[in-house]
Amino acid sequence: MPDPRFFETLSPLSVADLAARVGGTVERGGERMVRSVAPLSSAGEGAIAFLGDRKFAKALAETRADCVITPAEAVAAAPSGSAVISHRTPQAAWAQASAMLHRTIALDRAASASEAAEDDTLVIEPGVILGQGVRIGRGSRIGANTVIGPGVQIGRDCVIGSNVSVGFALIGDRVKLYAGARIGEAGFGATGTATGVMDIPQLGRVILQDGVTVGANSCIDRGAYDDTVIGENTKIDNLVMVGHNCVIGRNCLLVANTGISGSVTVGDNVIFGGKAGIGDHITIGEGARVAAGAGVLADIPAGETWSGYPARPIRQFLRETVWLAKQAASRKGPRES
Incomplete structure (x- = not known):
């Protein structure tokens, strides 16, 4: 269930009613009621999930969702205890x-500093807006013209710069967010439909653990359903x-202009050089190094340093670079030499 501090859960719907609204076909269980959405792996009683790709067939077979949305050809693979809706574009229906x-x-309504503050050591600069349910720990400072959305929790001794926006987030102690940082905006999720591309609602949170620093004008998107998590003492440029x-x-370093795509898992003590780019659904092991400008399209084992595009182990990258330079030099014509 999405965090009730940030998301309101509306009235439940029957499977039949929901299928009619999304343009699907009820295969079984039309009378069942659903009240929330969830991924296949974490869905439980009262939740509806979907199968968007055959590679998740095992998750479909093991799901405990009360209802699943699948392509017509995958209906038979759905658990016998689940209601089923068939749909041409299951992710869009979900x-x-x-x-x-x-x-x-x-x-809709701002809270006062006295409502949000743990005690009178909180400093609120001019132009700050605090949503309902915001809580901020002692010794923290909120910079001018910053907006803290409803339900956000901020720990003690934090420094939030000017013109920052924070929403859908839980923030630990001693966190620093520099000017213009954007925490908790919707992640980039979209899917195709018969009428074009549509946004996928983003129902997760951002969790910044103790001691995290986020540099000016950096963006950390909230999860699509699960959380986006930045580990303790990680420093973001x-x-x-x-x-x-x-x-x-924990203790990772992300240098300026680094871009990390969705659903990436990074171990402790990893360093990303400037302008490093990481593809989605990639795992980077503990203590790895990603060189400046590298484009990572595959998992990086723990402790390794990768460089280049596409990125590969740095010794391999350097050997290939030297070989290529020698080949180019050997092919110079008389006029070029």
């Missing part, structure tokens, strides 16, 4: 269901992008 069952809590569902370990 996204529509998300919007029918959950709604973000809007910043200016102009860095961290996509939804990423889990970044």
Whole structure:
């Protein structure tokens, strides 16, 4: 279930009603009621999940969701205890269901500093807006014109710079967010439909653990359903992008212009050089190093240093670079030499 501090859960719907609204076909269990959405792996009683790719067939077989949305050819693979809706575009149907069952809590009314503060050591600079349910620990400072969305929790001795926006987030102690940082915006999720591309509601959170620093104008997206997590004491430079569902370990360094796509898992003590780019659903092992400008398209084992595009182990990259330079030099014509 999405965190009730950030998302309102609406009235439940029957499977038959929901299928009619999303343009699907009820295969079984039309009378069953659903009240939330979830991924196949974590769905339980009252939840609806979907199969968007055959590689998740095992997760479909093991899901405990009360209802699943699948392509017509995968209906037989759904668990016998689940209601089933068949649909040509299951992910799009699930996204529509998300919007029918959950709604973000809007910043309709601001809270006062006294409502949000743990004690009178909190400093609120001019122009700050605090949503309902915000809680901020002692010794923290919120910079001018910053917006803290409803339900956000901020720990003690934090420094939030000016013109920062924070939403859908749980923030530990001694966290620093420099000017213009954007924490908890919707992750980049979209799917195709018969009428074009549609956004997928993002129902997760951002968790910044103790001692995290986020540089100016950097962005950390909230999870699509699970959380985006930045581990303890990790330091993020200016102009860095961290996509939804990423889990970044402790004591990592992300240098300026690094871009990390969605659902990347990073171990502790990893360093990313400037302008490193990481593809989605990649795992980077503990203590690895990613050189500046590298484009990572495959998992990196623990302790290794990778460089180049596509990135590969640095010794291999250097050997290939030297070989290529020698080949180019050997092919110079008389006029070039």
